[in-house]
Amino acid sequence: MEDDILTIEEVAKYLRVSDRTVYDWAQKGEIPAGKIGTVWRFKKSELERWVNERLSSSSVKKSDSEVQIKNFLSPDRVIFVKNSSKRDAIIELADVLAVAPQVKNKEELVTEILKREDLMSTAVGRGIAIPHVRLSSVTDLVMAVGICKKNIEDYQTVDNEPVNLLIMIAAAYNQHTYYLKTISYLTAKLKNQTLRDTLKSAATPREAYDALVKE
Numbered sequence: 001m002e003d004d005i006l007t008i009e010e011v012a013k014y015l016r017v018s019d020r021t022v023y024d025w026a027q028k029g030e031i032p033a034g035k036i037g038t039v040w041r042f043k044k045s046e047l048e049r050w051v052n053e054r055l056s057s058s059s060v061k062k063s064d065s066e067v068q069i070k071n072f073l074s075p076d077r078v079i080f081v082k083n084s085s086k087r088d089a090i091i092e093l094a095d096v097l098a099v100a101p102q103v104k105n106k107e108e109l110v111t112e113i114l115k116r117e118d119l120m121s122t123a124v125g126r127g128i129a130i131p132h133v134r135l136s137s138v139t140d141l142v143m144a145v146g147i148c149k150k151n152i153e154d155y156q157t158v159d160n161e162p163v164n165l166l167i168m169i170a171a172a173y174n175q176h177t178y179y180l181k182t183i184s185y186l187t188a189k190l191k192n193q194t195l196r197d198t199l200k201s202a203a204t205p206r207e208a209y210d211a212l213v214k215e
Helices: 008-015 019-028 044-064 086-097 106-119 176-189 193-201 205-213
Strands: 034-036 039-043 078-081 123-125 132-135 142-152 163-172
Touching (some): 008 019, 008 044, 019 039, 039 044, 078 086, 078 205, 086 163, 106 163, 132 176, 142 193, 142 205, 163 176, 163 193, 193 205
Parallel strands (some): 078 142
Antiparallel strands (some): 034 039
């Protein structure tokens, strides 16, 4: 990467993402790029500046700050889950999360969330599961919440209790520290039985949202 002008393939190798991801970013104007004829080209100096800005804004600042749920959860991403099987409930909630502007590839989100779940159950006990994933097609950490009116019995939980609260998190690939900190924060917050009971008995998604974002 000594040349000042880079190809899609060179940028993909530099950022450790797929050629397709770089192409999509260029098409959407999310990465500094220009066309020479019909092909995309990238200035190395602008690319390095773009990378540094993203790393500082997404990783460093957020990892040093307190986690605030209202920064990555909106009321429209809190739902009452209708399905009672693990796979169907996860897909139902992923469909909601995929509408968020931070998620650029719904199919990848659903596929990778399920793949992560197949590797190891994300149930953390007390009726809670936190399916999560980091993807290059996600631009910033975002969350959706599913309150299960029917218990999910097939979730392979550590305490043999059925799951009735789903917290789904998707983050950008470079947000590792903030991502782990958020999962840890939510796991600790939801140890509060009063909060869990309030969420499960909420009459509306907005009521559940308000209880969850309350510090």
